[in-house]
Amino acid sequence: MHKFKVIHTIKEVRQCIKEWRKEGLSIGLVTTMGYLHEGHKSLIDRASEENDKVVVSVFVNPIQFGANEDLNTYPRYIERDAKICEEARANLVFNPESKEMYFEDAATYVNVEGLTTGLCGAKRPGHFRGVCTVVSKLFNIVTPDKAYFGEKDAQQLAVIKRMVKDLNFNIEIVGCPIVREKDGLAKSSRNTYLSVREREEALCLNKSLKKAKEILTKGETYSDKIRKTIEEEITKVPSAKIDYIEIVDSLSLSPVEKIEKSVLIAIAVYIGKTRLIDNFTFEKEK
């Protein structure tokens, strides 16, 4: 029988993990901020395939939100999240209160420098420091063998991989492909903010990336050209406001001018007040 429960304290998680470890079972972790969609589900599915036990954390992490960001309005729906987790054969949902995760005098932060200054980090100072800190905490609480992150948050994935390497976490980080709506929009909890019209307009993100991929495949090597192609496509939509269009090295996340090896093409666009991101990685054939 598939056992499943939702728990709220670190102590309970440690107890479960300890029992599983005694039985020699492998453990997969999916860290989320809840309001789960098909993207998260694909991570949980993958974790279930590859591990004996799967833990999903559902925690809207306050320290990764900036002062003017959507911490208070970020969508929450733990009952539905729990149902999705159970159906995807997770074994444990860890859904702590904020005070369970952060003491009043908490003063410790984990930060990855360099990789976090560009892309989303440029406009969201402290965001990745908040992500790295909470992920470190969850790694120490759950001590998984593998942890699953979506390629949609490409910078986050690169940052977490670097953190794990640098701090010697004995955990394999597994990146999972972006899950899209039928019309191509990347799944995101923030899509729920979009009006019907904005939902339509949001397609420009994926469309612009498709065009970029086309000219890359045809042999284009100049980042400027790629950037212009994406820009042209997005500016067709009047309500779209480009935050960034970046072509960077996949590992260092440093901007590249000429495409010679593996690059990440990442964009962030405001559709109305909602900031959406999308990306793809392109491997230049030698």
Next chain:
Amino acid sequence: MHKFKVIHTIKEVRQCIKEWRKEGLSIGLVTTMGYLHEGHKSLIDRASEENDKVVVSVFVNPIQFGANEDLNTYPRYIERDAKICEEARANLVFNPESKEMYFEDAATYVNVEGLTTGLCGAKRPGHFRGVCTVVSKLFNIVTPDKAYFGEKDAQQLAVIKRMVKDLNFNIEIVGCPIVREKDGLAKSSRNTYLSVREREEALCLNKSLKKAKEILTKGETYSDKIRKTIEEEITKVPSAKIDYIEIVDSLSLSPVEKIEKSVLIAIAVYIGKTRLIDNFTFEKEK
């Protein structure tokens, strides 16, 4: 038979730990920068009493030294260190090269804010960030049940305890009393820098703290008075130069004016060119 070895790679450590864990053995860790003395030995002894297996790391951690500090001249003597560890019944000495611990593109740092800005942190920016980062790495490599730190480095002990609490490391931090020479000088690898005359003069640190303890025990509650008493004693020695004399809350390390609960009285003094530290914790009786 007591098994002992010196190893140099993270991979070998993990292998050992894995085997020990399979047998259900408990593991204690003593992190050091080598050039071991009685102080370190007391930590290893304590770890041997309380754990099935003991790992001692010997690594002069470059990222905790400032640009003008003594990284290159810091004393090293791994053969003697290994002997001391074996005699103290440690099972493993982990003595990595710098490149084994830090990749060229390493970019991740662990920092405890607040607690690290005063005392030794004031004059050594980045020092505790370097300590927390390397200790996090060693925790993740060795995954000990308990880790042992000397009370001599009182700020370091407070910072590590906070880090472990904040980042949910599942490790008990054990603080161990200062070990002193017969004449009262706190043991330190840096004592080796002292000339015969300086060695004599260095006694002023412990002497001044003894005087402070005397007046505290008699009921003195004003930090200013304590500070003056210490200062008077130290300035009797012409070659002594006070770096700081601090009376702070034991947990938050914030300065206190009036002594009402547990305080740390900590001093740092240059004897010639050698910077020495000493301290004691005073619990006010209610």
